[in-house]
Amino acid sequence: MAPPVPSSTDTRSRILDAAARLFHEQGFNATGVSTILREAGVNPGSLYNLYPSKDALLAAVLERYTQLLHPVVMAPVEAATADPIDRIFALLKQYRDWFLPLEFRLGCPIGNLALEVADSHPEIRPLIQQNFDGWCGYVKKWLAEAGDRLPASLDRDALAATVLTVMEGGLMQARSSRSAVAYDASVAQLRSYIDLLLARASGERSRG
Amino acid sequence: MAPPVPSSTDTRSRILDAAARLFHEQGFNATGVSTILREAGVNPGSLYNLYPSKDALLAAVLERYTQLLHPVVMAPVEAATADPIDRIFALLKQYRDWFLPLEFRLGCPIGNLALEVADSHPEIRPLIQQNFDGWCGYVKKWLAEAGDRLPASLDRDALAATVLTVMEGGLMQARSSRSAVAYDASVAQLRSYIDLLLARASGERSRG
């Protein structure tokens, strides 16, 4: 009945779980290492055996977010609908459903860190960028799959970036107001914009 | 040659200047009171004579941002152009011009605080909300002034919130990538959307 993995794997994941949760709930600077240790049920030496510093732990948390992007964020959306345009709005709805029960109290874990540590931690910023790139990558893929349903002249990479903009900007306002209205408003305008694009492309197709 | 105002006015503004700059550059939690004191050239007793706590100082900084919103942010835009639609994009361009020279290193001072302290400081969140409301208020006014150049069916409050969404979401990505591309892309999509709305309204006017 020996454990199938070295015990440090369990320690590592307990630390990562606690750190990710606390960084999300309280922010990076506001979270003390001692709190992470307590919540993970681990002693300082164990943590510093695995990670040389609190900054390195943050890097590991962001690496894990990258790994979890598809299984946690994108897979449910892809399962919900096969239509590429619908997937965009399913993704935006998923975030709404996640954060509405908490009255938008936590916000996007990546976005929070982006604004808190992007300037002060040069080695962290690329990891945040990597998460955003991955996120946008899925939206770009969907927009490519939409084919000629969208105008040929449309800059699809720009639209993908705008979807992330809507998500993060809308969520920031939702957090500030503890209300969904600005988030919903932004998503509705994006819906309206994409509907106009779909209509224009449809017209272009029927005209030749 | 006696100073025309009590000396505490000067102390107060030196503290507010230093605190606002440091909160913007480093964030709230990462800024020590001792740093504010040093940069303001003030002793702890003077600060705590004016503000009972670091949190109260943050509140004062946010009050001042509210006061400065028109003279610093909106007045230059209103001076740049009288056209209400152009003003929206002049506003977005002004932020770009402010932050491009720093490679988007600092970001929006309000937005940064929104994500850092909205949850943990209940008395601060309304002040952030007040700043966002003021900002959106000007955009709403411009959209109203656009009259029937925009479709009657358009939800103008929702579009105003979306302008702020584009600004904050775009700036977040710009900070993460140290590049303007996602910001520019988001603004370009907004431009494209509003052009479609203007064209539709124009068609509606000419048809009836």
Added chain:
DNA sequence: TCAAATCTTGAGCGTTCATTCAACCATATC
């Protein structure tokens, strides 16, 4: 079975944190 390697323990390190306060100074009022 034993030595080497790996992981865990937890008291304690030096530093920095936000904040306090008794004493001191400058001006205004009478």
Added chain:
DNA sequence: GATATGGTTGAATGAACGCTCAAGATTTGA
């Protein structure tokens, strides 16, 4: 010139910070 008021001084506070390390426990490999 005495008194009151408001502002300033800056050393000192206890708590919390990120982190260390010698010692012990456990696992690994031969």
